[in-house]
Amino acid sequence: MRNIERVPVFRGNGLLEYVERQPPAVAADDDVIVQVEACGICGTDLNILAVPPAHKAPPGIVIGHEAVGIVGAVGPAVTRVKPGDRVVVANRLTCGRCDYCRRGLDNQCTHYQTIGTTLDGAFAPTLRAPASALWTIDPALPRDDAALFEPLSCAVGAVRRAPFQPGDNVAILGAGPMGLLFALVYRSMGAGKVIVLDVAPYRLEFAQEIGLDAAINVAQGDAAAAVKQLTRLGADIVVDAVGNQIHQAIQLARRGGQVILFGLRPHDNPPVNQYTITRYDLTLHGAFVGLHPFAQTIQLLESRRVQPSILVTHRLPLDQLAHGVELMRTQQAMKVLIEVNSFTATNPHNGFQER
Numbered sequence: 038m039r040n041i042e043r044v045p046v047f048r049g050n051g052l053l054e055y056v057e058r059q060p061p062a063v064a065a066d067d068d069v070i071v072q073v074e075a076c077g078i079c080g081t082d083l084n085i086l087a088v089p090p091a092h093k094a095p096p097g098i099v100i101g102h103e104a105v106g107i108v109g110a111v112g113p114a115v116t117r118v119k120p121g122d123r124v125v126v127a128n129r130l131t132c133g134r135c136d137y138c139r140r141g142l143d144n145q146c147t148h149y150q151t152i153g154t155t156l157d158g159a160f161a162p163t164l165r166a167p168a169s170a171l172w173t174i175d176p177a178l179p180r181d182d183a184a185l186f187e188p189l190s191c192a193v194g195a196v197r198r199a200p201f202q203p204g205d206n207v208a209i210l211g212a213g214p215m216g217l218l219f220a221l222v223y224r225s226m227g228a229g230k231v232i233v234l235d236v237a238p239y240r241l242e243f244a245q246e247i248g249l250d251a252a253i254n255v256a257q258g259d260a261a262a263a264v265k266q267l268t269r270l271g272a273d274i275v276v277d278a279v280g281n282q283i284h285q286a287i288q289l290a291r292r293g294g295q296v297i298l299f300g301l302r303p304h305d306n307p308p309v310n311q312y313t314i315t316r317y318d319l320t321l322h323g324a325f326v327g328l329h330p331f332a333q334t335i336q337l338l339e340s341r342r343v344q345p346s347i348l349v350t351h352r353l354p355l356d357q358l359a360h361g362v363e364l365m366r367t368q369q370a371m372k373v374l375i376e377v378n379s380f381t382a383t384n385p386h387n388g389f390q391e392r
Protein backbone atom coordinates (compact mmCIF):
# COMPACT_ATOMS: atom_id res chain seq x y z
CA MET A 38 0.00 0.00 0.00
CA ARG A 39 1.29 3.43 -0.84
CA ASN A 40 1.43 6.18 1.68
CA ILE A 41 -0.73 9.26 1.76
CA GLU A 42 -0.05 11.35 -1.36
CA ARG A 43 -0.20 15.10 -1.96
CA VAL A 44 -2.14 16.14 -5.03
CA PRO A 45 -3.18 19.47 -6.54
CA VAL A 46 -6.98 19.78 -6.54
CA PHE A 47 -8.77 22.24 -8.83
CA ARG A 48 -10.82 24.64 -6.70
CA GLY A 49 -12.33 26.74 -9.49
CA ASN A 50 -11.37 30.27 -10.47
CA GLY A 51 -7.88 29.22 -11.61
CA LEU A 52 -6.93 27.86 -8.19
CA LEU A 53 -5.04 24.70 -7.31
CA GLU A 54 -4.92 23.56 -3.71
CA TYR A 55 -2.60 20.77 -2.57
CA VAL A 56 -4.38 18.25 -0.38
CA GLU A 57 -3.32 14.98 1.17
CA ARG A 58 -5.33 11.98 0.15
CA GLN A 59 -5.41 8.22 0.30
CA PRO A 60 -4.27 6.99 -3.14
CA PRO A 61 -7.24 5.73 -5.19
CA ALA A 62 -7.79 1.97 -5.08
CA VAL A 63 -9.65 -0.45 -7.34
CA ALA A 64 -13.38 0.25 -6.98
CA ALA A 65 -15.01 -1.23 -10.10
CA ASP A 66 -14.18 -4.60 -11.65
CA ASP A 67 -12.51 -3.00 -14.66
CA ASP A 68 -10.47 -0.44 -12.71
CA VAL A 69 -6.73 -0.18 -13.10
CA ILE A 70 -4.41 1.63 -10.72
CA VAL A 71 -1.56 3.39 -12.51
CA GLN A 72 1.57 4.76 -10.87
CA VAL A 73 2.02 7.90 -12.96
CA GLU A 74 5.53 8.53 -14.25
CA ALA A 75 4.89 11.85 -15.95
CA CYS A 76 1.99 13.93 -17.20
CA GLY A 77 2.12 16.70 -19.78
CA ILE A 78 0.45 20.07 -19.34
CA CYS A 79 -2.09 20.50 -22.14
CA GLY A 80 -3.84 23.53 -23.60
CA THR A 81 -6.99 22.10 -22.03
CA ASP A 82 -5.38 22.39 -18.58
CA LEU A 83 -4.52 26.01 -19.34
CA ASN A 84 -8.13 26.61 -20.35
CA ILE A 85 -9.50 24.95 -17.19
CA LEU A 86 -7.20 27.11 -15.06
CA ALA A 87 -7.94 30.34 -16.94
CA VAL A 88 -10.01 33.06 -15.24
CA PRO A 89 -12.76 32.97 -16.37
CA PRO A 90 -12.35 29.31 -17.39
CA ALA A 91 -12.23 28.56 -21.13
CA HIS A 92 -12.96 24.86 -20.51
CA LYS A 93 -15.38 23.47 -17.96
CA ALA A 94 -14.22 21.26 -15.09
CA PRO A 95 -15.94 20.82 -11.74
CA PRO A 96 -14.16 22.16 -8.64
CA GLY A 97 -12.74 19.31 -6.58
CA ILE A 98 -11.29 17.46 -9.54
CA VAL A 99 -7.67 16.42 -10.07
CA ILE A 100 -6.73 17.54 -13.59
CA GLY A 101 -4.12 16.10 -15.98
CA HIS A 102 -4.56 13.60 -18.80
CA GLU A 103 -1.36 13.31 -20.86
CA ALA A 104 0.04 10.53 -18.75
CA VAL A 105 2.39 7.59 -18.90
CA GLY A 106 2.75 5.21 -16.00
CA ILE A 107 3.11 1.69 -14.69
CA VAL A 108 0.17 -0.55 -13.87
CA GLY A 109 -0.20 -1.44 -10.19
CA ALA A 110 -3.35 -3.18 -9.00
CA VAL A 111 -6.05 -4.30 -11.43
CA GLY A 112 -9.72 -5.16 -10.89
CA PRO A 113 -10.93 -8.75 -11.31
CA ALA A 114 -12.39 -8.15 -14.80
CA VAL A 115 -9.23 -6.61 -16.26
CA THR A 116 -7.51 -8.69 -18.94
CA ARG A 117 -6.00 -6.02 -21.23
CA VAL A 118 -3.22 -4.98 -18.86
CA LYS A 119 -1.38 -6.54 -15.93
CA PRO A 120 0.69 -5.20 -13.05
CA GLY A 121 4.06 -3.95 -14.25
CA ASP A 122 2.86 -3.03 -17.76
CA ARG A 123 3.68 0.42 -18.99
CA VAL A 124 0.61 2.27 -20.20
CA VAL A 125 -0.50 5.55 -21.71
CA VAL A 126 -3.93 7.10 -21.24
CA ALA A 127 -6.63 7.73 -23.84
CA ASN A 128 -8.53 10.12 -21.65
CA ARG A 129 -11.94 10.32 -23.34
CA LEU A 130 -14.14 7.51 -22.07
CA THR A 131 -16.98 6.82 -24.48
CA CYS A 132 -20.24 5.21 -23.43
CA GLY A 133 -20.42 2.60 -26.18
CA ARG A 134 -24.23 2.81 -26.16
CA CYS A 135 -25.31 6.17 -27.56
CA ASP A 136 -26.39 6.60 -31.17
CA TYR A 137 -23.00 7.98 -32.18
CA CYS A 138 -21.00 5.26 -30.46
CA ARG A 139 -23.22 2.70 -32.17
CA ARG A 140 -22.35 4.30 -35.52
CA GLY A 141 -18.64 4.06 -34.75
CA LEU A 142 -18.37 7.82 -34.24
CA ASP A 143 -16.77 7.50 -30.81
CA ASN A 144 -15.41 11.04 -30.85
CA GLN A 145 -19.02 12.29 -31.04
CA CYS A 146 -20.23 10.22 -28.06
CA THR A 147 -22.92 12.20 -26.30
CA HIS A 148 -22.24 10.64 -22.87
CA TYR A 149 -18.48 10.73 -22.63
CA GLN A 150 -16.41 11.27 -19.52
CA THR A 151 -12.90 12.64 -19.53
CA ILE A 152 -10.07 11.67 -17.24
CA GLY A 153 -8.61 14.92 -15.95
CA THR A 154 -11.79 16.91 -16.59
CA THR A 155 -14.83 15.05 -15.26
CA LEU A 156 -12.91 12.24 -13.53
CA ASP A 157 -9.80 12.58 -11.39
CA GLY A 158 -6.71 12.83 -13.57
CA ALA A 159 -3.00 12.24 -13.63
CA PHE A 160 -1.38 15.24 -11.96
CA ALA A 161 -1.11 12.82 -9.05
CA PRO A 162 1.18 9.94 -8.11
CA THR A 163 -1.69 7.46 -8.47
CA LEU A 164 -4.37 7.37 -11.16
CA ARG A 165 -7.44 5.16 -11.24
CA ALA A 166 -8.74 4.52 -14.76
CA PRO A 167 -10.91 1.93 -16.45
CA ALA A 168 -8.90 -0.59 -18.46
CA SER A 169 -10.56 0.64 -21.67
CA ALA A 170 -8.71 3.96 -21.31
CA LEU A 171 -5.27 2.37 -21.20
CA TRP A 172 -2.93 1.29 -23.97
CA THR A 173 0.24 -0.65 -23.33
CA ILE A 174 3.40 0.83 -24.75
CA ASP A 175 6.99 -0.37 -25.10
CA PRO A 176 8.75 0.13 -21.75
CA ALA A 177 11.92 1.01 -23.69
CA LEU A 178 10.27 4.04 -25.31
CA PRO A 179 11.61 7.24 -23.74
CA ARG A 180 9.22 8.40 -21.06
CA ASP A 181 8.79 11.86 -22.57
CA ASP A 182 7.79 10.48 -25.97
CA ALA A 183 5.20 8.23 -24.33
CA ALA A 184 3.84 11.14 -22.30
CA LEU A 185 2.84 12.94 -25.50
CA PHE A 186 0.74 10.00 -26.71
CA GLU A 187 -2.61 11.72 -26.20
CA PRO A 188 -1.95 15.01 -28.02
CA LEU A 189 -0.09 13.10 -30.74
CA SER A 190 -3.12 10.84 -31.15
CA CYS A 191 -5.25 13.91 -31.90
CA ALA A 192 -2.92 14.88 -34.75
CA VAL A 193 -2.72 11.29 -36.02
CA GLY A 194 -6.52 11.10 -35.99
CA ALA A 195 -7.03 14.45 -37.70
CA VAL A 196 -4.55 14.10 -40.58
CA ARG A 197 -6.47 11.05 -41.74
CA ARG A 198 -9.43 13.27 -42.67
CA ALA A 199 -7.71 14.91 -45.63
CA PRO A 200 -6.42 12.55 -48.33
CA PHE A 201 -2.67 13.07 -48.44
CA GLN A 202 -0.06 12.31 -51.02
CA PRO A 203 3.65 12.17 -50.20
CA GLY A 204 5.17 15.40 -51.43
CA ASP A 205 2.14 17.50 -50.53
CA ASN A 206 3.06 20.89 -49.11
CA VAL A 207 1.47 21.51 -45.73
CA ALA A 208 0.89 24.84 -43.97
CA ILE A 209 -0.03 24.80 -40.29
CA LEU A 210 -1.54 27.79 -38.54
CA GLY A 211 -0.38 27.81 -34.91
CA ALA A 212 3.12 26.72 -33.87
CA GLY A 213 2.29 25.69 -30.33
CA PRO A 214 2.60 22.06 -29.19
CA MET A 215 -0.39 20.89 -31.28
CA GLY A 216 0.68 22.67 -34.46
CA LEU A 217 4.18 21.27 -34.12
CA LEU A 218 2.84 17.75 -33.53
CA PHE A 219 0.96 18.06 -36.82
CA ALA A 220 4.21 19.22 -38.41
CA LEU A 221 6.13 16.21 -37.06
CA VAL A 222 3.44 13.81 -38.26
CA TYR A 223 3.29 15.32 -41.75
CA ARG A 224 7.07 15.34 -41.98
CA SER A 225 7.17 11.65 -41.06
CA MET A 226 4.54 10.98 -43.75
CA GLY A 227 6.76 12.45 -46.44
CA ALA A 228 5.32 15.91 -46.92
CA GLY A 229 7.03 18.20 -49.39
CA LYS A 230 7.38 21.39 -47.37
CA VAL A 231 6.08 21.74 -43.84
CA ILE A 232 5.45 25.40 -43.06
CA VAL A 233 4.19 26.74 -39.74
CA LEU A 234 2.69 30.17 -39.10
CA ASP A 235 2.28 31.98 -35.80
CA VAL A 236 2.64 35.43 -34.24
CA ALA A 237 4.89 34.40 -31.32
CA PRO A 238 8.63 34.75 -32.02
CA TYR A 239 9.44 32.09 -29.39
CA ARG A 240 7.32 29.51 -31.19
CA LEU A 241 8.61 30.44 -34.64
CA GLU A 242 12.22 30.17 -33.50
CA PHE A 243 11.44 26.84 -31.90
CA ALA A 244 9.92 25.56 -35.15
CA GLN A 245 13.05 26.56 -37.00
CA GLU A 246 15.27 24.88 -34.42
CA ILE A 247 13.51 21.56 -34.90
CA GLY A 248 14.13 21.83 -38.61
CA LEU A 249 10.76 22.64 -40.15
CA ASP A 250 11.01 24.08 -43.64
CA ALA A 251 9.67 27.54 -42.85
CA ALA A 252 8.25 29.48 -39.92
CA ILE A 253 6.28 32.54 -40.95
CA ASN A 254 5.27 35.40 -38.68
CA VAL A 255 1.72 36.27 -39.76
CA ALA A 256 1.97 39.61 -37.96
CA GLN A 257 4.68 40.66 -40.41
CA GLY A 258 3.52 40.98 -43.97
CA ASP A 259 1.33 38.91 -46.26
CA ALA A 260 1.33 35.29 -45.06
CA ALA A 261 -0.55 34.01 -48.10
CA ALA A 262 2.02 35.57 -50.41
CA ALA A 263 4.85 34.07 -48.36
CA VAL A 264 3.31 30.59 -48.51
CA LYS A 265 2.71 30.97 -52.22
CA GLN A 266 6.31 31.90 -52.76
CA LEU A 267 7.43 28.76 -50.94
CA THR A 268 4.95 26.44 -52.62
CA ARG A 269 4.32 28.05 -56.03
CA LEU A 270 0.54 27.45 -55.90
CA GLY A 271 -0.26 27.58 -52.22
CA ALA A 272 -0.39 24.73 -49.72
CA ASP A 273 -1.96 21.42 -50.72
CA ILE A 274 -3.13 20.97 -47.15
CA VAL A 275 -3.68 23.64 -44.49
CA VAL A 276 -4.24 22.86 -40.81
CA ASP A 277 -5.81 25.38 -38.47
CA ALA A 278 -4.43 24.29 -35.11
CA VAL A 279 -5.63 27.52 -33.50
CA GLY A 280 -9.38 27.38 -33.94
CA ASN A 281 -10.25 30.79 -35.35
CA GLN A 282 -8.06 30.97 -38.45
CA ILE A 283 -10.47 29.72 -41.10
CA HIS A 284 -10.21 32.93 -43.08
CA GLN A 285 -6.42 32.81 -43.16
CA ALA A 286 -6.48 29.05 -43.80
CA ILE A 287 -8.46 29.33 -47.02
CA GLN A 288 -6.11 32.05 -48.23
CA LEU A 289 -3.14 29.71 -47.80
CA ALA A 290 -4.61 26.73 -49.68
CA ARG A 291 -3.98 26.22 -53.38
CA ARG A 292 -6.92 25.81 -55.73
CA GLY A 293 -8.45 22.40 -55.05
CA GLY A 294 -6.64 22.23 -51.73
CA GLN A 295 -7.85 20.97 -48.38
CA VAL A 296 -8.23 22.60 -44.99
CA ILE A 297 -8.36 20.71 -41.69
CA LEU A 298 -10.07 22.73 -38.98
CA PHE A 299 -8.72 21.27 -35.75
CA GLY A 300 -8.35 23.97 -33.08
CA LEU A 301 -11.28 24.72 -30.78
CA ARG A 302 -12.27 28.28 -29.86
CA PRO A 303 -15.93 27.90 -28.89
CA HIS A 304 -16.51 31.61 -28.36
CA ASP A 305 -14.86 32.90 -31.52
CA ASN A 306 -16.94 33.38 -34.61
CA PRO A 307 -14.53 34.31 -37.37
CA PRO A 308 -15.88 35.64 -40.67
CA VAL A 309 -15.16 33.50 -43.69
CA ASN A 310 -15.10 34.31 -47.38
CA GLN A 311 -17.44 31.65 -48.75
CA TYR A 312 -16.77 32.73 -52.33
CA THR A 313 -13.13 31.64 -52.05
CA ILE A 314 -14.16 28.14 -50.92
CA THR A 315 -16.52 27.65 -53.85
CA ARG A 316 -14.57 29.45 -56.55
CA TYR A 317 -11.33 27.59 -55.80
CA ASP A 318 -12.80 24.16 -55.04
CA LEU A 319 -11.56 23.98 -51.47
CA THR A 320 -12.49 21.09 -49.21
CA LEU A 321 -12.89 21.84 -45.51
CA HIS A 322 -12.71 19.12 -42.88
CA GLY A 323 -13.89 19.67 -39.32
CA ALA A 324 -11.90 17.25 -37.17
CA PHE A 325 -12.61 16.88 -33.47
CA VAL A 326 -9.77 15.06 -31.68
CA GLY A 327 -9.32 11.74 -33.50
CA LEU A 328 -11.45 8.78 -34.37
CA HIS A 329 -9.78 5.49 -33.36
CA PRO A 330 -6.26 6.92 -33.61
CA PHE A 331 -4.74 5.09 -30.66
CA ALA A 332 -3.28 1.89 -32.09
CA GLN A 333 -1.59 3.79 -34.92
CA THR A 334 -0.27 6.42 -32.52
CA ILE A 335 1.37 3.69 -30.41
CA GLN A 336 2.88 2.14 -33.54
CA LEU A 337 4.16 5.53 -34.70
CA LEU A 338 5.75 6.26 -31.33
CA GLU A 339 7.32 2.81 -31.16
CA SER A 340 8.71 3.25 -34.69
CA ARG A 341 10.54 6.34 -33.33
CA ARG A 342 9.82 8.08 -36.64
CA VAL A 343 8.05 10.73 -34.63
CA GLN A 344 9.72 11.70 -31.37
CA PRO A 345 7.45 14.30 -29.78
CA SER A 346 9.75 14.68 -26.76
CA ILE A 347 11.71 17.26 -28.78
CA LEU A 348 8.85 19.62 -27.89
CA VAL A 349 9.43 19.20 -24.14
CA THR A 350 11.28 22.26 -22.86
CA HIS A 351 10.67 21.97 -19.13
CA ARG A 352 10.33 19.18 -16.59
CA LEU A 353 8.93 20.13 -13.20
CA PRO A 354 7.93 18.31 -10.01
CA LEU A 355 4.27 18.01 -9.09
CA ASP A 356 4.39 20.85 -6.57
CA GLN A 357 5.31 23.25 -9.40
CA LEU A 358 2.29 22.56 -11.60
CA ALA A 359 1.06 26.16 -11.39
CA HIS A 360 4.50 27.41 -12.41
CA GLY A 361 4.48 25.07 -15.40
CA VAL A 362 1.05 26.33 -16.44
CA GLU A 363 2.33 29.90 -16.22
CA LEU A 364 5.39 29.09 -18.34
CA MET A 365 3.14 27.71 -21.07
CA ARG A 366 0.58 30.47 -20.79
CA THR A 367 3.23 33.15 -21.19
CA GLN A 368 4.88 31.18 -24.01
CA GLN A 369 8.18 30.81 -22.21
CA ALA A 370 7.87 27.06 -22.65
CA MET A 371 6.76 24.87 -25.54
CA LYS A 372 5.70 21.76 -23.64
CA VAL A 373 6.00 21.27 -19.88
CA LEU A 374 6.02 17.80 -18.34
CA ILE A 375 5.22 17.20 -14.71
CA GLU A 376 7.45 14.45 -13.34
CA VAL A 377 5.22 12.70 -10.89
CA ASN A 378 7.14 9.57 -9.88
CA SER A 379 10.68 8.78 -10.88
CA PHE A 380 11.12 5.06 -11.25
CA THR A 381 14.51 4.73 -12.85
CA ALA A 382 17.99 6.03 -12.23
CA THR A 383 18.08 7.25 -15.84
CA ASN A 384 15.53 9.88 -14.94
CA PRO A 385 17.18 12.15 -12.40
CA HIS A 386 15.52 15.45 -13.34
CA ASN A 387 13.27 16.13 -10.45
CA GLY A 388 13.65 19.84 -10.47
CA PHE A 389 13.45 22.74 -12.84
CA GLN A 390 15.34 21.95 -15.97
CA GLU A 391 15.71 24.11 -19.03
CA ARG A 392 16.07 22.61 -22.43
Ligand SMILES: [Zn+2]
Binds near residue numbers: 079
Ligand atom coordinates in the same frame (compact mmCIF):
# COMPACT_ATOMS: atom_id res chain seq x y z
ZN1 LIG B 1 -4.20 17.05 -24.02
Ligand SMILES: [Zn+2]
Binds near residue numbers: 136149
Ligand atom coordinates in the same frame (compact mmCIF):
# COMPACT_ATOMS: atom_id res chain seq x y z
ZN1 LIG C 1 -21.52 7.16 -26.61
